[in-house]
Ligand SMILES: NC(=O)c1ccc[n+]([C@@H]2O[C@H](COP(=O)([O-])OP(=O)(O)OC[C@H]3O[C@@H](n4cnc5c(N)ncnc54)[C@H](O)[C@@H]3O)[C@@H](O)[C@H]2O)c1
């Protein structure tokens with residue numbers, strides 16, 4: 001069996017936590033993987049020093065995952081092409097707005113036999129089309145890409161607190177040596193349980209759309225409406241996520257939304273402890289623009305729900321489907337049109353069955 005060489009593209013909060021997991025597994029499975037894991041870092045100065053140098057000497061991403069030791073076989077690399085050189089398994093993990101530029105740099109430089117897993121939670125909208133990130137990577141680079149998504153707040157995973165995740169990986173070629181078993185061996189840890197499924201669209205959409213729901217739950221907490229209101233938002237959000245998947249990606253399975261970590265479990269965790277939730281609550285409490293709060297509160301980290309709410313809204317508007325997704329539409333309108341968040345119950349009531 002060939003030894004697989006893994007590179008992680010991205011080194012933010014989740015990028016670094018995933019690099020830690022992957023490096024723990026490559027070190028323990030040297031019959032499957034090359035031990036060294038290259039991690040592409042968007043270079044910047046932190047306290048006057050290059051972040052890559054800090055990571056490679058202190059073994060800590062002091063800016064994006066402070067307080068967590070990274071295994072010494074994680075090697076930070078500032079040049080993207082150097083980072084992916086000779087790798088046959090790429091793990092994509094950047095905020096989704098930065099992916100097009102990364103793909104344009106990699107285009108034509110990655111052999112078609114390379115395989116990838118996307119840990120990115122977002123979608124790509126252009127024209128009147130919507131593309132899940134795994135398919136965007138496949139199309140841009142001409143390689144197969146699966147998806148990893150779950151109830152996985154990075155700081156908790158990095159502290160090795162128990163969580164579960166879902167990986168969608170469908171072996172594209174029966175002769176591939178990178179199969180579900182290899183992919184599971186790369187990500188599964190005693191504290192990070194992996195379930196491998198084949199619903200790439202469902203897993204990807206869960207990860208992207210739950211961020212819109214998390215913003216709504218933040219609004220509810222910002223208004224101090226309590227747990228019943230939050231449960232209502234979670235229920236309505238999950239229904240809209242499932243409806244969106246079934247309508248625009250008919251290959252999705254409803255069970256992915258209701259039974260997997262990437263579905264119901266991620267909605268619950270994101271609606272309590274996530275960055276999108278935090279920003280939604282702060283926006284309502286402070287009545288300040290959300291992008292300003294993102295810079296101030298997240299210190300360089302990104303909340304993907306704000307751009308996803310905008311992208312999904314643009315897509316639904318072009319399809320004349322806004323009314324079918326009242327919660328997604330309300331989240332967009334509260335952020336971008338100054339709609340009053342106190343109108344949420346009435347908006348949701350308008351589309352409920354009337355007796
Ligand atoms: N953080 C979490 O808890 C978590 C958990 C699961 C999934 N995710 C998803 O993982 C993906 C990556 O998120 P993250 O938390 O690692 O990132 P993050 O929010 O920490 O974002 C910061 C990263 O973006 C990089 N960056 C900034 N400007 C850039 C540019 N112009 N080009 C390229 N990179 C640039 C920074 O260097 C840093 O690595 C997202 O889709 C997110 O939704 C995050």
Ligand SMILES: O=P(O)(O)OC[C@H](O)CO
Pocket residue numbers: 121150151152153154211214266269270273274275276277302303304
């Ligand atoms: O902090 P958030 O809102 O980006 O959510 C993080 C993860 O996606 C939770 O699973």
